Amino acid sequence: MAFHRQRPNQRQQNSQLRKKRTCRFCDNKEFYVDYKNEKKLQRFVSEQGRIIPKRITGTCAKHQRMLVIAIKRARHMALLPFVADAVK
């Protein structure tokens, strides 16, 4: 029980420490995510090749939707891995 009581406090502290993330696409005023720019997409993919959730990257919902499509297109064209070599 004590454990449960402590967690919200910790979370609060963390959120206070962490600086507010903003959507990178909104900041740069980009309204389209191109699948051909694999270097840019790589930032939104984990080392294993998984798409990083927007709660971590701070991307807004609208851009995350575009991003997800772009990443999947890039994977189809073998620009990004489905699963990284290290995991295989």
Add this chain to the structure above:
Amino acid sequence: MSRTNIYETTFIVNVSLDDAQIGVVTEKVKDFIVKNGGAIRELVQWGRKRFAYPIQNKNNGFYVVIEFSAPTDFIAKLERHYFLEENILRYLTIVLDKKALKARTSAAALLAEQAAAEAAPPAKTEAAVPVKVETPAAPATVAAAAPAPTVESKPVAAKEEDDEDDAT
């Protein structure tokens, strides 16, 4: 007459063919687009590129990107053409909507601006060099003027570094 759209198609050609044969494959696709009522807007060859994962036991491919406008019913024909062409390993055709086209034109404008900015400083220094030779008094002003353009490009690079920090 059905509606026309602007499309972008990317395909990967088998890299074990020689350049002439790859040229033939892309030429075929080009002809196919033109013959079926399409118009090519742009053709970009990325050249040989390593895959992120093997496709048909191959690790490299030759990428070609074509932007074209065509009637909507043409895409099915094009994809069939790709399917029947053995030397095309992968293909992807997407519609370019208004947003994408707008992004493209603005990106092109940005690139042109950057190219103009990059082209400008060398022109300045070239102009400055003969002056330096002729009159020894000039170098001070030249040195003051030359570093200025490099400062312009710096904020962009710094911004990108910031982005990388956030991603981890």
